[in-house]
Amino acid sequence: MSELFLDEETYDYLWLTDRSNTKAQKILRRYHGCNDRPRCQCLTDERNRELVIKARGPRFYLARKAETSHHHAEWCLLYEPPETGGPSAKQKPAVQYRKISS
Numbered sequence: 089m090s091e092l093f094l095d096e097e098t099y100d101y102l103w104l105t106d107r108s109n110t111k112a113q114k115i116l117r118r119y120h121g122c123n124d125r126p127r128c129q130c131l132t133d134e135r136n137r138e139l140v141i142k143a144r145g146p147r148f149y150l151a152r153k154a155e156t157s158h159h160h161a162e163w164c165l166l167y168e169p170p171e172t173g174g175p176s177a178k179q180k181p182a183v184q185y186r187k188i189s190s
């Protein structure tokens with residue numbers, strides 16, 4: 089389970105990012121634009137696992153900083169393998185269309 093550390097409190101990642109959770113939204117609003125940033129607790133090394141609180145309309149959400157997704161443990165919800173940068177990685181479409189055979 090991914091846990092975030094923010095201002096000496098630990099929050100469950102899914103709880104904090106549930107946009108229908110008014111309590112969590114209130115916390116994100118309070119720290120939005122603040123120097124206190126949520127930090128993922130999946131590993132204890134020194135790599136940057138800070139998240140940025142962003143606002144979209146009236147809602148607040150968490151975004152990873154660029155180039156930090158592979159700093160997380162592989163079991164972490166925020167983990168993504170490092171970008172290989174090769175052309176094959178870019179060719180993969182975000183949405184997969186199924187071929188309709190007639």
Ligand SMILES: [Zn+2]
Pocket residue numbers: 090128129130131137160161164165166167
């Ligand atoms: Zn993590």
